[in-house]
Amino acid sequence: MVLLKAAAVALLAVVASAKPHQNPHGHGVSSWKNNIKNVVVLVQENRSFDTLAGGFTYSHDIDGMVGRRFCNPLNVSFPLENITCADKLAPANDIANDDPNHSITGTSFGLYSTYHPDETLIKKGHLKPNLLGFLTEQQVSNKHPGDATRASEILNYYTAAHIPVFEDMAKNYVLFDKWFCDVPGPTNPNRAYITSGTSHGHGSNDAGFNYGGLPQKSIFQQLSENNITWINYSNSSTNPNGVNKPGQKAKGFNPDAVFYNWTITSGAIDTNLKFLSEFYTDAANGTLPQFTYINPECCSYQSMHPPSPISMGENFIKGIYESLRNGPQWNETLFIVTFDEGGGFADHVAPPVNVPAGDSLTYTELAHDGKNATFDFTRLGVRVPTIMMSPWVGKGVIEHEGKNKGRTYSHASIPAFLAELWDLDNLTPRTAWSSTFEHLFLHKPRTDTPATLPQANSF
Template identity: 65%
Template sequence: MITILSTITAVAVFTGLTAAAPDKRVIQTHSDWRSKIKNVVVLVEENRSFDTFCGGLDYNPSIDGLLKHNYCNSMNATDPKQKADVCAGPLAADVAKDDPNHSISGVNMQLFSTWHPDESAVNAAPAWKYENMRGFVTEQATAYNTEDKARAAEAINYYTPDHIPVFETMAKNFVLFDRWFCAVPGPTNPNRAYITSGTSHGHGRNDNAFGVFGLPQKSIFEQLSEKNVSWINYQNSTTGPGKGFNPDAAFYQWTLASGANATNIKPIQQFYTDAAAGKLPAFTYINPECCSYQSFHPPSPISLGEAFIKGIYEAVRNSPQWNETLFILTFDEHGGFGDHVPPPVGVPAGDDLTYTETATDGKNITFAFNRLGPRVPTLLISPWVGKGVIENKGSNFGGEYTHTSILNFLSELWGLDKLTPRVAWSSTFEHLILDQKRTDGDSPKRLPDPVEWV
């Protein structure tokens, strides 16, 4: 039961090829797009895959979701004889009972139906040849030691438009990417490091380095400071020192050494004040809390996550800076939730470092950061982008859309160096910026109220 709380398309067919080289990109753009965007706002939410969050969207038939796929897993994907009879349905809960495993080894099971894929073979072959995307239910059943198919199916069940009216309204009014992959097939902080620096410097889990300004690589925050481009990392941590996750700018040694931790990391309340006053910096980066009530990360209710993104959108939309702003909303990783599209393999890593961990079976796996993670929901919001656009391209433009696409776009916007090979490879999206701004009445100033259900 649900209770109220308060076109252009570019259809592409997944080819299954490994990632194409960036020099094959053929995107056409106009010459003055940089003059239109003065402010970029990035909000990175937590732990939802494209299919489970957007798989039920039906406003455009080209959306590659679950309405045209009978997506099923089995309880034991390692047994090829076991029938895939646990199928995704529009049954996802407001509060997920279980938080799916999203370690790199756990994601291996979800994508390959084994914790130990042959990495040399995988990265030399089409993604579809090895990534069957059929192990999400198996990993869920293993992680929670359950034989209850309904409980394990929560990892692949999806939401309907009635469940996510805030997100759906934003998608229908702006640009939805349905082929945007997270940067790492693993957990939060390695993905957030890729989002903000183009590499995780060999970190494949949420280890202590992220909490103590421990990463040595150059970040987008350092780059912007060098170019005298203003930035603030607004964050909504309510867990206190030493608990929860640091805001992403606080991952880096430079942030502490430069004093930017004191001058450029501010509470979320300041974001709303700055937006209303038209004083947002050129680059706004927003961390939600993590991971209890508004980040979408289980056990955060979807309804409270919707309330949070509604507030961010309305602050941006009604700011005096709206007409010069590009707002990017994405999710850091799939969080162990299911998706039917195999992620690209054989992609450039951020560096030459590898990561090793012990899988559930007690054997080690080593990962070289040369595969992307599953698709995540991503929106491009601005009066300078089209209405109801579905951006669903394959690899024929060069790289793929992934988290480092944001860094590549910023490098083009502000003349920054490409931080890593992954950044340089990633598709950018300036071709989606319109020649003429949409009229003020062509996008909602207020969004629907979120809903809650059981």
């Protein structure tokens, strides 16, 4: 009996010490879900990874531009002539001279040297992006043919000295160097993928995004249906009421939650949208919701979308970070900063192809050559710089490919992660495929996260 009792006690001890669903950091699923109570997402505008983070040198593990020869011909019709190679921006321009063409066909030209890459050949693996068309398209779209000096801004990159705020965040937290935007095209289709896992066939910033034009379920609707609190804080509209309604002549983009018909019909447009100024108050008071989504203004001073000054964008991000870091909810917060799309700026890493689309809808647009091009959303856009910040993540971590699902990070990784965190369904095939990042969480919070970030550089 004594031996049996001892064996039973030993067995109970083993069972008690077992931790089901271990992740690579050695702690159970339930623990990281209990640790992260608030998720904050800030989506800036129109910068590729190489442009903004390609000049970082604090880690040799970053797949960036330093020590790399990445070149484009002045004219893709003569690929061996008049070669221009990427270099650091010296002196750096606080405001980009030109806004590159970041339509779907414009991005296709940068990647494939044509507005009309054969999608069938791409799917079969017989056509690879040569990444040689960025310089040519920059001259065409901004009408300065033959001016390699000006056009090369699309290839060149900032150094850490130019963007001290962004570098300090990266050095202190997790930098993703293989995070791709979901659409090789403009702002709103990508923002729709961030917030619903599909753009519902929209490939341009058309009127469907203006006021409840999208019918699909968004993360905002899904959270409300599961009693998870959320606020879309916005500085993207100059309308005194915060939202541009049909028939009004106010300037600026609506908050991303207003893309969706549900936001209008459910009344969430009146209860779940706030001015950006209220974010700072809520952060200081510890009353931020479980999910915070922040729209910057667009596109003149904070968002980094040309002609927004880089320095003002840095100060904007700094203010958001410091409000979170010094607020009472910090120890339960995950803060993600990303960029909605590459903005037409070059990147030396070819985006993934043959990925699941958000749905079966296609999009057709007229290219600069006067011919139509149809896109089915089965290839991603370029890499965008993405940083994940929390006391629950490591310092100076460089994250490459995803570790689960499709082993690829895209914007749809955000709703995919929220589904994991709060036990929700995946919204679309894209969110079901995009990798999540909970394996990066630590088993105990750090105490060395910086309370302040450097001042933005004055150019």
